[in-house]
Amino acid sequence: MARPERTKRTQRFEVALNDKERAEIEKRADAVGLPASAYMRSVALGSEPPIRPNRIDAEAVAALNRIGSNINQIAKVGNTSKTLTPDQVKALIATHKGLAQIAGRINSAVTA
Incomplete structure (x- = not known):
C-alpha cells in the first residue's frame, strides 16, 4: 500500500x-x-x-504468539502419538501459566 x-x-x-x-x-x-x-x-x-496503543499490547501479542507456537507443537505431538511425555505435560503447564500471566497483564492495561 x-x-x-x-x-x-x-x-x-x-x-x-x-x-x-x-x-x-x-x-x-x-x-x-x-x-x-x-x-x-x-x-x-x-x-x-x-x-x-499501550506498549503492553505489542509485548503481549509477541508473547501470545510464542505461546501459541508452543501449544501447536505440543498439540502436533499429542495428535500424532496420542500421548504426551511428562516433559511435554510440564511444558504445557508452563505454557498455561504464561498465558494466564499475559492475560492478567492485558486485563490490567485495558482496565487502567
Missing part, C-alpha cells in the same frame, strides 16, 4: 503559551505519539488525535 503524499507546509502560525500550557500540550502529544506541532494541528482542525 502506497503512503499518501505529504503536504508541504510553508505557513507558520505562532501561538503564545505559558510554561504550564506548553508542558501540557507536549505531554498530550507524547501520549499519542505525535510531535507537538502535529498534535496541535490535529486538535485545532477538529480531529481527534490517534490513540497510541
Whole structure:
C-alpha cells in the first residue's frame, strides 16, 4: 500500500503559551505519539488525535504468539502419538501459566 503524499507546509502560525500550557500540550502529544506541532494541528482542525496503543499490547501479542507456537507443537505431538511425555505435560503447564500471566497483564492495561 502506497503512503499518501505529504503536504508541504510553508505557513507558520505562532501561538503564545505559558510554561504550564506548553508542558501540557507536549505531554498530550507524547501520549499519542505525535510531535507537538502535529498534535496541535490535529486538535485545532477538529480531529481527534490517534490513540497510541499501550506498549503492553505489542509485548503481549509477541508473547501470545510464542505461546501459541508452543501449544501447536505440543498439540502436533499429542495428535500424532496420542500421548504426551511428562516433559511435554510440564511444558504445557508452563505454557498455561504464561498465558494466564499475559492475560492478567492485558486485563490490567485495558482496565487502567
